[in-house]
Amino acid sequence: MTLLHVDDLAKSFGQVVTARSVSFQVAAGEALGIVGPNGAGKSTLLNLVTGTLPADAGTIRFDGTDVTRMPAARRTTLGIGRTFQVPRPFEGLTVFENVLVGSTFGAGSRRKEAAAQAWEALETASLAHLANTRAGSLRLLDRKRLELARALATQPRLLLLDEIAGGLTEHELPALIETISAIRDSGTGVVWIEHIVHALLQVVDRLMCLAQGDVVATGDPREVMASDAVAAVYLGSPDLEGE
Template sequence: MTLLHATAISKRYGGLMALSEVDFRVAPGEFVAVIGPNGAGKSTFLNVLTGLTPPSAGRVLFDGRDVTRAPTHRRIRAGLGRTFQHGRLFARLSVLENVMTGAAIRTDRTESQLRALSLGMLDRMGLVGEAHRAVGSLSYGQRRMVELCRALACGPKLLLLDEPAAGLNLGEVEQLMARLTALRAEQELAVVLIEHNMGMVMRLAQRILVLNFGCRIAEGSPAEVQSDPAVLSAYLGEGYGNAQH
């Protein structure tokens, strides 16, 4: 069974192929990492999956429906969630209100249900004490956790995380990993993780997709990818991968 199925996704910017014929599948509850050097097309790929950037070619199926041309908010309502590389919160809303905006995706929830659900989510992420603060007064790490809470409050089946550990200190990264693991133990939540922190990727991911210059250069379990010559060459330079042969 497939939750997300992207086939032959290409994105061209003028003469630059940001993505070329990338195939990608995610099963329900699966944890997949997408890695690659800077400029490999990882964020563009997430933008295509969430509908922020239309692909030049290819198809995106989500939960059995073709969403290639669907606007972003429809995909989110269908169960896709995402956080951003640099954290994007609603600056004029409090922490709680930010999360409530996510929870309001279900229109049948009353105001008090929204509040209770959002407070519960903040509690699980260790942020309930900050609920009534302005987001501008939070630390960088806290802001990123609030964004994650907001995305989770939408109740996604698949969560796309764009470098969630960037800018976090070691303790915060440990916390983030522990909370993601705990969450996935309780509910069926598939995750696609873009991350440069290889320790995090290797510990969490069941499968890894490696992109370079917009192309898929490898895919497999963490162990397979770690020893793949193409991957080593992309990360460590031309000679290295070839020298392994």
């Protein structure tokens, strides 16, 4: 079942084009990876899907409903959740309280249900043992997990991840990869932007490469990474597999 259907999406900031006729689909239980150099339009694309930015043209349909002009908060309650590149928790609140904000205001759940959803999200993100810890004291890995838990607390059917592995060590990556794989296997659609491509390749079913707002290639992850078009995009850049 197609969960997200993006068709001919376009966005520009003056003369800078960040999305040019971008089209793709994501099914329930499918993971789509997105790669591309800095400035390719990857984060802008997530902002368009979530409603943080308005599209100049094109359509976004979620589970058959046209959400192109729908406010961001409404898209969240429908089931579109996301994380951000830089975690910004409410540092004075506990980890549990941070996640409770997501289930209460993102999912719109009542008090008892919201608390249960928040706890479930913490367990999925492997953060329940830090539930009573002040968020401002967390190390980077746990801040990333908190960002994930807050998104999961909104009860998403589609989860958008923006460089959630960025800054983590090779030792820290396997547990995060396992968590994201489990989320996908539960039936949640996943769109994951990431520069650490070897992490993506362990999870995603398809890969899309963006450059200057254009879709350069899409398809089987390893075939996309081996394509001449994608190699040309990264010409002169460090080997992605080593990032």
